[in-house]
Amino acid sequence: MKVFYLFIFLISGLSIYAQDSFNSESYIVTKNDLELNSYSKDSTANALVIYEKGNSYIDKNTFKLIFEHQQKLKILTRDGFDKATITLYLYNNDGRKEKVEDIMAITHNSVNGQDVKTQLDKSQIFTEKYNDNYTLVKFTLPKVQEGSVITYSYSIESPFIYKFKGWDFQDDIPKLYSEYNTSIPANYEYNIKLVGSLPLVKNESGRHIECIRLNNGGSADCFTSIYAMEDIPAFIDEDYMTTRENYLASIDYELKIFRGFDGTVENITKTWKTADDELKSDPNIGRQLIKNVSSNVSIADSVLTESNLYKKAKGIFEYVQSNFVWNGEYSIYNNSSVKDLIKNKSGNVAEINILLHNLLDDNGINVYPVLVSTRNHGLPTKIYPVISDFNYLIVQAEINNKIYHLDATDPYLSFGMLPFRSLNQYGRKLDFKNGSDWIDIIPSKRSTISRKVQLEINSEGLISGSLNANSTGYHALSKKEAYFDNPTNYYKTNKDDHPDLDILNHEVEHKDKTSFNFVEDMEFEYVAEDLGGVFYLDPFVFKFFKENPFKLQERTYPIDFGYKDSFLYNLNLFVDESYEIIEVPKPLNAKLPNNSGELVFKVLKNDNNIRIYYKVDFDKEIYEREYYSYLKKFMNEVVNSENNSLIVIKKK
Template identity: 55%
Template sequence: MKKTILIILLFNSIIITAQSSFNSEDLKVTKSDLTINTYEKDSTANALVLYEQGNSYFDKKDFILKTEVKHKVKILNREGFDNANVKIYLYNDDNNNKKEKVEDIIATTYNLIDKVVITTRLKKADVFEEKYNDNTTLIKFTLPNIKEGSVIVYSYTLISPFMFKYKDWRFQDDIPKLYSEYRASIPGNWIFHKKLVGGKKLAVSTIEIKKDCLTTYNGGSADCEESVYAMKDIPAFISEDYMTAESNYLARIEYELETIRGMDGRISHYTKTWETVDKEFRTDGDIGRQLKKSVDAEKLLSQDIFNEPDTLKKAKAIFNYLQEDYTWNEKYRIFKDVSVKDLINDKSGNVSSINILLHNLLEESGIDVKPILLSTRNNGFATKLYPVISDFNYLIVQVTINKKTYFLDATDKYLSFGEIPFRCLNEYGRLLDFKEGSKWIDIKPSKKSSIMYNVDIHFDEEQNLVGKVKNRLTGYHALHAKKSYYPSEDGYLNKLENNSPFIEISNHEVTSKGKTSDKFSESYDIEYNIDEINQTLYLNPFIVKFFAENPFKLQERTYPIDFGYKDNYLYSFKLSLGENYSVKEMPKEIRLTLPNDAGNLSFASKMVGNDLHLLFKIDFKAPVYPAEYYPYLKELMSKIVDIQKNSLIVLNKT
């Protein structure tokens, strides 16, 4: 009898049918949800969202924003257990004594054990609260009794007094989802900008107007825009090399408050125009005032710099002075704690302080200079739809000399004039011009970055294989090398030798001019450690490998491949055979080209007299490639790695 009652109770809480697929229509847990333990569309998935829903609305009683959140997740294997750890972040505004809170947390784990469904509920005592930072409280809990094959269902309600901060919804995450839905009810007197991010199409997108959905105590009322947005079969988002911030590509919907029309007729605008923002910047207590701050250029600069008649030389000298005399404290603040005076006194400051001082010294010297606000690669793209000042976290300057423009950033002591840090290569920025008005501009390097190696080897009198290597790096490849070499020459050499264990290096010399040079050039002598087997030598010609492994490993990539800059690679190899060896085998010619000639590689070998010549060239002609290029780039990289690793020259002793 007890067993019969138990089964009846279980049938009331769970639907057990003959389904052969997951239930992605609601929170009900089906037999298939519990018995199917693989996801055919993604064999690498450790967990799978079967169904989730968010529902945001303004409560009619107390006029606060409520969001009901529901999730049903399948745990496919042990690696997916972490999805049973739930974190909820609540915003606090201590200055106004307001804070978000969460109510009605319900969480249940479902397991199928010996054909019996076992449910385990989360206890209230297992919900924990802690301070995350000054403005955020963290609520966290872990679903109980998690096993491989478990299905977890949890729900809660977010309560927010911040009506201007409408709930965003993320359709995509690091595990795949079968169905994700968001419902939003917004009174007509609240006007929001809506932005769909990530480039994925909505499976459901409906909007209806509900009459008199909200009424006030004095008889005022408002209609509501009630929208439903949903996506189906959403792939997991997996990060990989050569990308900017995840936030640029994760499928989601965002809301930005534009205007509130009060029941009493008053109108408050929250989203501003760029014209309004430009006016505010002119009088801003930090950036605006600091940009207009007068500096004593004659006192700060040496007489040689101050009296330099050539404008370009003078700009370069001022830039180098900032690099040498001031140190970036690695803080990105651009709207707070900006002080040119404190920077001059302390010799250290944040991004804005350093580059505003650069701006002001250039301006005092009669040079055309303007500030640029931008968002760094890790910070995500700044929206272009309307001004969102919080999107920006960095400031550089633009100089125009003899009709040519240069981007400058004095925070990095290794940058050459006209070069900005890699972190700033995030496609575009906002040029501030307080006379003509601000505008969007592209942030792209003016030149390609390149790596060029020339290897020339021969057999000496003792039949040792020796030679010389010369290389030249430009652009961001040079910047990386300078940052590796100048702080520690010994460490650089050790790394160089470890990267090529079959050679010995001697007489190393850097021939480029200093750490702010626009290139890095070096040369060194080498001797191969190679064994002769039955009068035959086997030689891999690549003492340097441009790519040690293929960085592209995904089955499919749905976001762009962002290198940040155009670049090319050249490896030239010459082997003088002398009289004692002849070539038995040499690498075959290979050519591969990306669609639309957007990039290519070529590898060729030939004999010229008694010399063997190899030439290996790679050219990436675009800084950013659309996702459609991914399979072609993956194939190209695979071929590059294979050529470097497996190319072989076979020599016979004559």
């Protein structure tokens, strides 16, 4: 009987589990798919991919690339209705084009416990031109409502067999199961890159003998692969990240070698040596880098005759920075000549920084151009050279055995500081004599905000205060841009940001646009909150963080600050003798793992004087995703300490 009851218990347990589960094992819509209306692992999801599968192969009859796709998706809320609109991008070039076939789309709704199906009418499939190389095919599934399950499938026939289809495992909604099957003829050798940090639950490979056979007797085997992921969380953008394409779980293909049936071999993917040779001879890069342009500019003699190499380089940098305007265009190519830039006084990033490179080189400074991809452009692959991965060019200067990275496109940058947009981990230094190499793009100095606050409360409850604030690095950069663009508006904005303060005086000390520091002083007054003779004072008159920027349950990509960061707050409070101090904030110390960050909050009370020392350090430019839960908890401590700390005083 015990065995019987155990058997019944196990069967009932399986039944309960089945009743709470979507069918993620196949394209077939089940009763559970229709009736379940929430996803326990992500209560915020407005839609859920239950099952999807892709298949790419070369058709043995037409020798065209076939891509087949099918997806089963659950609409959980009205916000998920947009997932019922499907857009396909079809590529065309040189008279050849991709075409879509066999579109089949059905909306499934549960009516009285039955699966009521509504099929997409072919007349509801629309085609429109997107640009010269792409045509859009769009359709929206009919009768979609909350709780609907939609299924759709299609195939794309492509003559561009060099452009093997990649696959996105991850999207902005969660997925239960995603699988991609490939069959690649052995004469096509691809570089295959798995992007993101999510693990594959299936990674299988095999060989299909003579999957392709020609009329002349030629044949090729095919290498087959199956890749799959399950329980894939939604990718949600959050602060402190670069472009999502860096981290979205996907698989990409880049053709490396093509071997023809006649024995010919075509190397599609170049080596860096080949790429260096091509860049060196390129009329818009290599040939521009060797042009002597010193005779075409009018740099002050005091700069050119300077014996100190650092001061000379800094003077040349500031000349380019202040005399040539970046037109906002990103490119590694100098679309016009350096001499045209000198004439027009405006150009793209490559034109301005190649001019900087050449002027430094002409004056005895050891320099190299560096190819970079900006933060919103994606990380360049290190596996093989893909020049289109780069969209930016900076200059590396070596002065007295010290390396400086330079960019003259921003009039507010200090010497040796790059714009935030180009802080994207690494770049490729071009050295046409010794060969190019990867270098790290990391700021050499920490960026900080330091605030020293003096407060004094008189017997009437009036608080008089002063602030000395010093911002450095990237914190200073944003302030300089705002101040020098419109000083009047800068002061007004600051006043609007602190409506509780009566600002008596506010002055900016540094008037140099390119200074690494931005220092300002302020004098202010405000009235303490009086609740029946008890006063509650917020020691953090000027806060660094008002809320925690980390809100996700789980983050699958790194936390990229771009630079090391520090926040320092010193408060000195004098309380009139007519009060007694009842309560002060509790001291606090918190650390991130591996000593990668620290929160220090110290409070010292001496008679009617209170001193507070507060510091937050982030000692890594980039934190791996494993740090996320620790950073989230750490920031909760930071935000709570800044926004919920009080000094309580009472009239004697």
